[in-house]
Amino acid sequence: MEVTIKKLTAFRLDSNLLDMLKSAAKREHRSLNNFVECLLMDAMYTEPNEETKAAIEEARAGKNLKKVDTSSFENFIKSCSE
Structure with missing residues (x-):
């Protein structure tokens, strides 16, 4: 089983944004950390397929x-x- 190494980090976020993130995480019964990590993973690893690249x-x-x-x-x- 592969172990994922995670590093502690800190960000300064707008308080309204943080409140929205906390609410969204709570609605999905997830921790704030997990919710934000998944959002960042989706943002970083979304690459168009070959057909879409050709169309672009x-x-x-x-x-x-x-x-x-x-x-x-x-x-x-x-x-x-x-």
Whole structure:
């Protein structure tokens, strides 16, 4: 079984942010430490898959761009599928 080494550290957080984090952790029946650690892990280890990376590069290069109609939700959906 692999042992995870954890190090003690300290952060200065806005008091309102800390209150929100404590409330969210309590709602999920988790410790504040565990809740914040999971949030940070999600933020640090979210990497797009290869298809998404290719789409990002395509968009940045201006390839295959189509106009999208945002005048209504129905028109938006229709213009996305054309």
